[in-house]
Amino acid sequence: MNSPIHSPLTNHLIDSLPHRDRVSVLADCETVDLAFGKVISEPGDQIQHAYFPLDSFISLITNLSDTERLEVAMVGSEGMLGIPLILGLDESPLLALVQGEGTALRMPVAVFGRHLEQSSALQALLNRYLYVLMHQLTRVAACTHFHQVEARLARWLLMTQDRAHSDQLHLTHEFLAMMLGVRRAGITLAAMALQSRGLIRYHRGDITVLDREGLIEASCGCYSFDRGLYRRIITEADVP
Amino acid sequence: MNSPIHSPLTNHLIDSLPHRDRVSVLADCETVDLAFGKVISEPGDQIQHAYFPLDSFISLITNLSDTERLEVAMVGSEGMLGIPLILGLDESPLLALVQGEGTALRMPVAVFGRHLEQSSALQALLNRYLYVLMHQLTRVAACTHFHQVEARLARWLLMTQDRAHSDQLHLTHEFLAMMLGVRRAGITLAAMALQSRGLIRYHRGDITVLDREGLIEASCGCYSFDRGLYRRIITEADVP
DNA sequence: CCCCGCCTGTACCCTAGCGTACCGACGGTT
DNA sequence: AACCGTCGGTACGCTAGGGTACAGGCGGGG
Numbered sequence: 001m002n003s004p005i006h007s008p009l010t011n012h013l014i015d016s017l018p019h020r021d022r023v024s025v026l027a028d029c030e031t032v033d034l035a036f037g038k039v040i041s042e043p044g045d046q047i048q049h050a051y052f053p054l055d056s057f058i059s060l061i062t063n064l065s066d067t068e069r070l071e072v073a074m075v076g077s078e079g080m081l082g083i084p085l086i087l088g089l090d091e092s093p094l095l096a097l098v099q100g101e102g103t104a105l106r107m108p109v110a111v112f113g114r115h116l117e118q119s120s121a122l123q124a125l126l127n128r129y130l131y132v133l134m135h136q137l138t139r140v141a142a143c144t145h146f147h148q149v150e151a152r153l154a155r156w157l158l159m160t161q162d163r164a165h166s167d168q169l170h171l172t173h174e175f176l177a178m179m180l181g182v183r184r185a186g187i188t189l190a191a192m193a194l195q196s197r198g199l200i201r202y203h204r205g206d207i208t209v210l211d212r213e214g215l216i217e218a219s220c221g222c223y224s225f226d227r228g229l230y231r232r233i234i235t236e237a238d239v240p
Numbered sequence: 241m242n243s244p245i246h247s248p249l250t251n252h253l254i255d256s257l258p259h260r261d262r263v264s265v266l267a268d269c270e271t272v273d274l275a276f277g278k279v280i281s282e283p284g285d286q287i288q289h290a291y292f293p294l295d296s297f298i299s300l301i302t303n304l305s306d307t308e309r310l311e312v313a314m315v316g317s318e319g320m321l322g323i324p325l326i327l328g329l330d331e332s333p334l335l336a337l338v339q340g341e342g343t344a345l346r347m348p349v350a351v352f353g354r355h356l357e358q359s360s361a362l363q364a365l366l367n368r369y370l371y372v373l374m375h376q377l378t379r380v381a382a383c384t385h386f387h388q389v390e391a392r393l394a395r396w397l398l399m400t401q402d403r404a405h406s407d408q409l410h411l412t413h414e415f416l417a418m419m420l421g422v423r424r425a426g427i428t429l430a431a432m433a434l435q436s437r438g439l440i441r442y443h444r445g446d447i448t449v450l451d452r453e454g455l456i457e458a459s460c461g462c463y464s465f466d467r468g469l470y471r472r473i474i475t476e477a478d479v480p
Numbered sequence: 481c482c483c484c485g486c487c488t489g490t491a492c493c494c495t496a497g498c499g500t501a502c503c504g505a506c507g508g509t510t
Numbered sequence: 511a512a513c514c515g516t517c518g519g520t521a522c523g524c525t526a527g528g529g530t531a532c533a534g535g536c537g538g539g540g
Contacts, residue, residue: 486537487535487537488533488534490534491530492530496525496526497524497526505517505519507514510513
């Protein structure tokens with residue numbers, strides 16, 4: 001059913017570590033399956049594990065009230081879940097919801113803390129990741145405010161496609177509406193517009209990305225911004 | 241002209257350090273005057289100093305385009321400017337604009353880095369501050385999206401009042417419009433609504449807060465949320 | 481004392497998106 | 511084969527806020 005573009009089953013952060021540190025980290029990770037819809041943590045929860053998604057991915061969602069929800073970040077194989085741990089805190093500020101089922105590596109908080117102390121490479125890398133996330137958060141605030149639903153939807157689909165490592169996604173309009181903080185009917189219109197332009201095809205919760213380049217054009221610049229930022233700060237980093 | 245509520249001329253972060261560390265940090269700080277409107281750094285700039293505002297305060301602004309600007313954070317005596325430095329990076333992601341003139345302590349990047357290495361208390365404290373900021377950023381994204389201009393304006397005035405240590409503020413509608421990412425005319429309406437309820441008084445750029453409690457009620461919960469978060473994570477922290 | 485520039489009030493039409501609701505259609509289950 | 515729950519298309523009135531433009535008033539500088 002899935003048509004993986006490339007699903008290397010690695011986590012890019014861990015993969016970027018120097019050999020010695022990577023081996024050490026991997027030795028203390030366990031692999032877990034994350035089922036779609038699973039809530040890994042809720043606001044205020046004590047964080048139990050640091051997660052490094054492989055082919056799963058996770059949405060981070062603010063929940064001001066029942067009607068005021070907004071996805072503010074997405075974590076896939078390019079990232080890590082459990083940012084506060086990098087800062088020495090173990091309180092989850094956001095709702096972490098598994099949005100793409102699959103596997104992830106994880107590590108208990110205490111073990112993670114030890115690795116963080118012992119590996120300056122890990123620390124430097126995660127600091128950089130944190131910087132990227134912060135910068136992206138500021139961008140999300142502005143993007144959500146200024147850009148239209150159709151462009152935001154396009155952006156969101158692209159982000160999801162990257163993390164799903166597939167051009168087939170399973171997403172109802174209802175779900176998308178929650179992520180973007182808009183009406184379900186608003187998604188329907190935006191999705192129809194994208195479909196009529198031949199950029200996507202969808203049918204009862206199955207969305208297929210047909211024209212990636214076109215989607216990028218239909219999206220606001222924020223998608224490209226995010227990617228560029230990640231590449232510049234993480235991928236091209238000369239981590240010692 | 242100013243009617244300071246209490247302007248202790250200290251920075252709360254530095255003030256929270258253990259005696260030994262505080263003395264050490266203060267010894268390496270210089271005091272500078274920040275003039276209203278001064279741009280301390282622009283996106284992409286290399287950061288030169290870490291700033292700890294005393295009675296000045298600074299707006300952090302995203303600048304997607306000429307028409308798409310939004311203030312995403314505010315730094316006064318409760319905080320620090322130069323977050324990336326905490327993460328070992330020296331790139332400024334945002335426009336830092338002096339919004340309330342006054343004084344600040346500052347320290348060159350290299351010196352700051354040394355202190356950060358040497359003082360685990362400083363590191364822990366700034367990590368906590370960073371956590372607060374991140375959490376607030378997620379809140380800003382949702383608040384900006386869901387809440388109305390009037391409530392957001394009320395929130396913004398309260399935040400400014402706190403950092404100005406005064407109930408008299410100097411702000412044109414034009415400026416407020418830029419901060420909140422809305423039309424100038426939108427601010428005029430919202431401000432008139434607040435004034436007609438007796439919460440503020442304003443006249444050609446001079447805004448006086450008359451009823452703080454009332455303003456809090458008129459604002460969205462986000463103001464109280466921010467304060468509570470700061471208190472919980474920073475003020476009540478048992479930093480070693 | 482006058483002028484001019486800045487700040488604000490206001491007005492007009494326009495659009496995006498909200499809230500809500502209803503209905504049809506698809507498809508898995510029994 | 512019938513059923514029913516899920517998903518998506520559509521519609522209607524409504525509101526917040528955008529874009530723009532103009533006019534009036536305050537107040538500092540000449």
